[in-house]
Amino acid sequence: MFGLFNKEKREDAYSTMTVQQEISRSRSDELFEQAKKCFPGGVNSPVRAFKSVEGVPLFIKKGEGCHIWDEDDNQFIDFCCSWGPLILGHNHQAIRESIIEAVSLGTTFGAPTRLENELAELIRKHNPHVEKLRFVSSGTEAVMSAIRLARGFTGRDKILKFEGCYHGHADSLLVKAGSGLVTFGETTSAGVPEAFARETIVAPLNNMEAVKQAFKDHPDEIAAVIIEGIPANNGLLIQEAGYMQELRECCTQHNALLILDEVITGFRLGMDGAAGYYDIRPDLVTYGKVIGGGMPVGCYGGSAEVMGKISPDGPVYQAGTLSGNPVAMAAGIAQLKVLQGNNFYKNLNSKAEEFAASIERFADARNYPLKIQSVGSLFWFAFAAPSPIRAAAEIDPASMGFFKIFHRELLNRGVYLGPSGYEVGFVSAAHSKVELEKAKRAIFEALEITFKKQ
Numbered sequence: 001m002f003g004l005f006n007k008e009k010r011e012d013a014y015s016t017m018t019v020q021q022e023i024s025r026s027r028s029d030e031l032f033e034q035a036k037k038c039f040p041g042g043v044n045s046p047v048r049a050f051k052s053v054e055g056v057p058l059f060i061k062k063g064e065g066c067h068i069w070d071e072d073d074n075q076f077i078d079f080c081c082s083w084g085p086l087i088l089g090h091n092h093q094a095i096r097e098s099i100i101e102a103v104s105l106g107t108t109f110g111a112p113t114r115l116e117n118e119l120a121e122l123i124r125k126h127n128p129h130v131e132k133l134r135f136v137s138s139g140t141e142a143v144m145s146a147i148r149l150a151r152g153f154t155g156r157d158k159i160l161k162f163e164g165c166y167h168g169h170a171d172s173l174l175v176k177a178g179s180g181l182v183t184f185g186e187t188t189s190a191g192v193p194e195a196f197a198r199e200t201i202v203a204p205l206n207n208m209e210a211v212k213q214a215f216k217d218h219p220d221e222i223a224a225v226i227i228e229g230i231p232a233n234n235g236l237l238i239q240e241a242g243y244m245q246e247l248r249e250c251c252t253q254h255n256a257l258l259i260l261d262e263v264i265t266g267f268r269l270g271m272d273g274a275a276g277y278y279d280i281r282p283d284l285v286t287y288g289k290v291i292g293g294g295m296p297v298g299c300y301g302g303s304a305e306v307m308g309k310i311s312p313d314g315p316v317y318q319a320g321t322l323s324g325n326p327v328a329m330a331a332g333i334a335q336l337k338v339l340q341g342n343n344f345y346k347n348l349n350s351k352a353e354e355f356a357a358s359i360e361r362f363a364d365a366r367n368y369p370l371k372i373q374s375v376g377s378l379f380w381f382a383f384a385a386p387s388p389i390r391a392a393a394e395i396d397p398a399s400m401g402f403f404k405i406f407h408r409e410l411l412n413r414g415v416y417l418g419p420s421g422y423e424v425g426f427v428s429a430a431h432s433k434v435e436l437e438k439a440k441r442a443i444f445e446a447l448e449i450t451f452k453k454q
């Protein structure tokens with residue numbers, strides 16, 4: 001048996017609590033053993049491995065609405081939602097039908113289709129800063145291409161990123177800050193040449209002085225500043241509007257491009273993403289996740305002038321066999337059409353905000369060291385946070401011990417969160433008020449156990 005945790009320890013810690021029946025997971029355990037023979041760590045993307053919660057991943061069989069079922073037929077209310085794309089929940093009828101319709105005409109042609117135009121128009125219509133765009137197949141590819149374009153457009157090599165922002169796994173972005181306020185990046189992955197990391201400057205979030213310092217230290221060298229629309233890959237580090245607007249001005253002043261990475265926030269916060277939320281006009285923007293309706297899609301776009309540098313119009317090369325894939329386009333079109341309906345975001349966001357607020361009230365009433373940081377339908381459990389957290393360095397790694405217990409207790413109560421305390425949760429339109437109430441009850445119980453020994 002490969003139990004998720006040590007049974008004896010568990011009973012010891014909860015001797016006075018009602019011990020929740022542990023879910024059966026024998027089928028997932030078996031599949032994981034087999035998967036470990038096939039894949040490094042048994043998975044095809046590292047965070048799926050449950051390493052940071054010290055467990056065995058559940059193998060998911062199907063999803064419907066806000067629910068998923070694992071191979072042992074356990075049912076969960078899902079707040080991972082495939083890490084963001086599924087803003088309408090699992091297996092949404094309109095998306096499923098449009099995928100089936102597209103597939104029935106063939107899966108890929110390597111030639112233009114009208115579906116690419118249609119999805120592009122839906123994106124452009126709500127985002128005036130996106131005059132032209134290009135579809136690719138993942139968020140990583142979108143960001144990688146946007147950075148090449150920024151370098152090609154400005155003729156400069158360096159980029160500035162922020163500690164705690166994730167932009168996919170392109171070489172020059174797998175870097176973290178060294179010691180000091182503004183530093184050259186240190187690689188966070190083996191296999192990234194130091195010479196690449198030296199082209200990336202890393203600054204802390206929520207600190208305008210650091211950005212100004214970087215521009216002062218590297219005059220006329222910085223091609224672009226890249227930031228997540230709302231940093232949501234290392235906790236939910238909500239930046240203030242004034243800071244984002246100043247960042248915009250600072251880039252303009254130094255002739256550097258501002259790349260807003262909206263792979264999570266695009267069409268998640270609203271049709272105009274974080275650009276609309278903060279009322280800023282980025283030079284380049286990247287999308288992924290929601291625009292693909294659950295299929296693999298990424299996209300980067302900006303002004304016609306900047307995008308004019310991309311091949312075949314310009315000298316910056318970028319291509320893709322499956323780019324703008326018709327099946328993926330069909331899914332994205334179906335999803336965005338639902339999203340632009342009346343009051344879609346108003347309803348989703350108010351439902352999600354009320355959910356987050358009531359958990360926060362529960363925690364506050366008991367003096368638990370917990371903040372629920374949330375914006376729109378994104379939320380994050382910030383354990384042991386003294387006050388709102390806006391920069392990566394303010395997250396105490398020791399607080400992840402709480403998350404480990406919390407995550408395990410939630411699974412046993414039928415609630416699925418991404419298996420890391422640094423990851424945000426997603427509420428979808430398919431999370432009904434009734435299901436959110438059920439989830440809340442499970443969350444309250446799990447919190448009581450998490451803080452039992454305090």
Ligand SMILES: *Cc1c(COP(=O)(O)O)cnc(C)c1O
Binds near residue numbers: 138141167169
């Ligand atoms: C998920 C994500 C990416 C990477 O997208 P993939 O499709 O996983 O390659 C890039 N940037 C942000 C902000 C993301 O959340």
